[in-house]
Every structure is written in structure tokens, then in C-alpha cells.
Amino acid sequence: MDLNTNLNRRQLLSRTGAGIGSLALGSLLQRDALAAMPEAFQAVAPRAKSVIFFHMTGAPSQLDLFDEKPVLRKYDRQLAPEELFKGKRFSFLRGHPKLLGSPYQFSKHGKSGLALSELLPRLGGVADELCLVKSVHTTEFNHGPAQLVFHTGLNRQGNPSIGSWTTYGLGSESENLPAYVVFLTGNTPGAGANLWKSGFLPSVHQGVQLRGEGDPVLFLNSPKGVTSEERRRTLDSIEALNRQNFELVGDPEIQTRIEQYEMAFRMQSSVPDLVDLSQESEATLDMYGKGEFAGQCLKARRLVERGVRFVELFHGDWDTHAGQKGRLAGLTKEVDQPIAALITDLKQRGLLDQTLVVWGAEFGRTPMLQGDESPAKCGRDHQKDAFTVWIAGGGIKGGTTYGSTNELGNEVAENPVEVRDLHATMMHLLGINHEKLTYRFQGFDQRLTGVEEARVIREILG
Secondary structure, three states: OOHHHHOOHHHHHHHHHHHHOOOOHHHHHHHHHHHOOOOOOEOOOOOOOEEEEEEEOOOOOHHHHOOOOHHHHHOOOOEOOHHHOOOOOOOOOOOOOEEOOOOOOEEEEOOOOEEEEOOOHHHHOOHHHEEEEEEEEOOOOOHHHHHHHHHHOOOOOOOOOHHHHHHHHHOOOOOOOOOEEEEEEOOOOOOHHHHOOOOOOOHHHOOEEOOOOOOOOOOOOOOOOOOHHHHHHHHHHHHHHHHHHHHHHOOHHHHHHHHHHHHHHHHHHHHHHHHOHHHOOHHHHHHHOOOHHHHHHHHHHHHHHOOOOEEEEEEOOOOOOOOHHHHHHHHHHHHHHHHHHHHHHHHHOOOHHHEEEEEEOOOEEEEEEEOOOOOOOOEEEEEOOOEEEEEEOOOEOOOEEEOEEOOOOOOEEEOOEEHHHHHHHHHHHOOEOOOOOOEEEOOEEEOOOOOOOOOOOHHHEO
């Protein structure tokens, strides 16, 4: 369903006239557009209202965290069978590689007995909320293209991210914060801001990055000596000029500009309140722990609590080609406690049932050793054919596993899952039919899941 064709924005703007004043015009238009098309793209009653989307930049090793392989451990440091590498492309592996068994022990957690690595003890405490999807595969084996696939469904720039599609379809319940918020910890992903841009959708749907240090948003505050009343008068004058320009050219991006000015004005009060964690109890702060990423996880809860539709947290760098043992231990220590705390906090506040939490990366890591054989120096190369994503909350059947890989973990053995299947499932849980939510661009009705078949993974729904 193309939102643009369902509501003539120029006509609506003319009808509203100058009285629209300081209202967020884009939000008003979006709400009216949604109201004008009942069930046009609705799949079922939504199970989730918001999404918290974790992307571990660089790709963690699923074989050391979620997908235990005793056979791989048994044949550690022995030459890999040829079928694992012959005729296949890898980023860095060359010659005849050896197998690399995980040095970490796995144990069962919760009533469900979900098996997780010793590196994730806190996540084990919420294991009954998790669904491990162990049979995900993708088409790309290098970071940038694979990150684009994971976010936009295609391996090239210029397409909207899943966060943008979500806000395009559902709008936001918050009038004082962006519908789509992004946090970054560590290295910027290889595909950069393309992972949270709106592509060919109106730019109002792109993600807004909140910084971890200093001002959360640059240039948000008024210049020194400019009062709120003076800024309001300035914005009203600019809005009047933008409305006149829209009447002349009809460019929808002018309306985006109007909303961005208005949103920035409202964010001057809402963002400082959002990032003021002194409002939280000592028990809550202790539960999340210390560090930049811990604070971002807590802010993610505060954002969905305030009606923000889509929050994405990037954490890097998980590209462990060498020194994996030490690096993986350090990286998991940074994320294990805050993510487990977020799930616990959401559940305690009655928000987990309506918040979809997704954890993943662009691909996984190989069962073959890369680099120096010593335990402290070895690593794993990229693997596109089989990796793990986990999902919690928002209509998901917790304490479960879906799909499996073969005994060495290099290929899917049961219930393969395409990235577009994950996207379709997320849309379904938000109440959106992924086949009907479209946008007319370059003569085609574009959609997140593309033209190939995509299915909702109904087996993981609660």
C-alpha cells in the first residue's frame, strides 16, 4: 500500500491553512494517512508496538556463543574436510584450513534448558524469554553488503532500512522524540549511515543518531542568548515560507523539513529528560551496569516507554579474525549484563510483551581456524551460510530453538531462514502484512522483503 497515493498531501495542507501553527505537520499527516486506510496493509492484530534491534557489528561467532558443536571440538586443529571449503568463497581463508573447536563450555538455562555459552551467564538468566534461530543464512560474505542485506533486504545502497519501513508503516506514538533512534558503540559499521537511512522513502523516516558523549544531538540547543519564545517565532516564520514553497512545487521533502524543525524544537526539552538517568533507581542502574553500551540499553527502554517505534543499538567490533578468545570474552562482558537487564526491566514494567527485541549481525563465523594456531592468536573468518539470530518479547515463543546446523556448523541442516523471512516475521508481529506495505519508486511498488518469496516464521510465534 502506497501511503503517498492514499492521501493528497497538498489538498490536506490547503485545508489546514495557517492554523496548523506549531503542530508537527509530518506527524499529523502520517496519523491521518494511517486512519484513512483501515487494514490496508494489516496482517493480524499487532503483538508488538516497538522494536529494539541489536546489531553486533562485525559478526560474533555463533559457534562460541549459541551453537555448540561437540564434533568440532573433538577434531580441533585437524585438517577440515574438503567439502567445507572446496569451491567456496571466503574473505581471507586460503589453502587447506584446520578446524577450530570452541574453547568455551555450554550449559543449559531456565526451565526450557536453552544451551548458551559460558560467556553469556547473564543472558542465561533470561533464557526462557529467548528464541534462538540457528539456521539463518545470507547471500553476502563481506561486511558492508551483508549489513545492507540484514537491514534493507538488498546488498546495495539506496534502500530503506527495516527501521524506516517500520516507521513508514506505523508512524510513532511519541510527538516529542523521533520515531527511529540509533545508538553507536565502537566502530561505525562498514555500510555506515546507509543502515539507518530512509532510502527512497521520505527522509522523515530515517534514523536519528543519539550520541553517547556530550550533547546527544549536535546543534539541538538554541544559540546563546536566544530565548525559547524567539526561537518559536523564528520557526513559525520559516514554516510559513516552507508552506508557500510547498504550494509552488509540491515537493514532499518540504514537509519533512517542516517536521524536522518542529521535532528539533520539541526535542530541546524531551532529549535532556530522556538522557537524565539520575531519575532511575540505584537498583536499576546497578542491574544494567556501567559503560556506554549499558547506558544506551537503559535509554532504549526509556525510549520505547515514551512511544518511540524503533530503537537500534550497534555494538562493535566483533570481527574476530585473530585473537578471538580474548576479544570475544571482552566483548561479551560489555553486552551480556546490559542486554539481560533490558529484557528483565522490560518484563518487570509490562513492556516486554509489546516490545520485540532482536539480536543479530550481518553473518556468522566459520568452523575453520584462521591465522596463528595458538589459542590466544587464532580467529575465524566470515561465514554467510549459517549463523544465529535470537528474538525475544513481542509475540515470540520464548525458551525455544528454531532450525539447526550440521555437526560442524558450516551449513544449515534444518529449517533454513532467509534474512527476508526474519523481516517478514518482524513485520507480522507489528501487525503489518509485508507483501502489502509498499512504496512506489522508479515505476515499481517496492517493499522491504523484495520480489522473492518471504515467509513468516510461524513456528516461533507464541
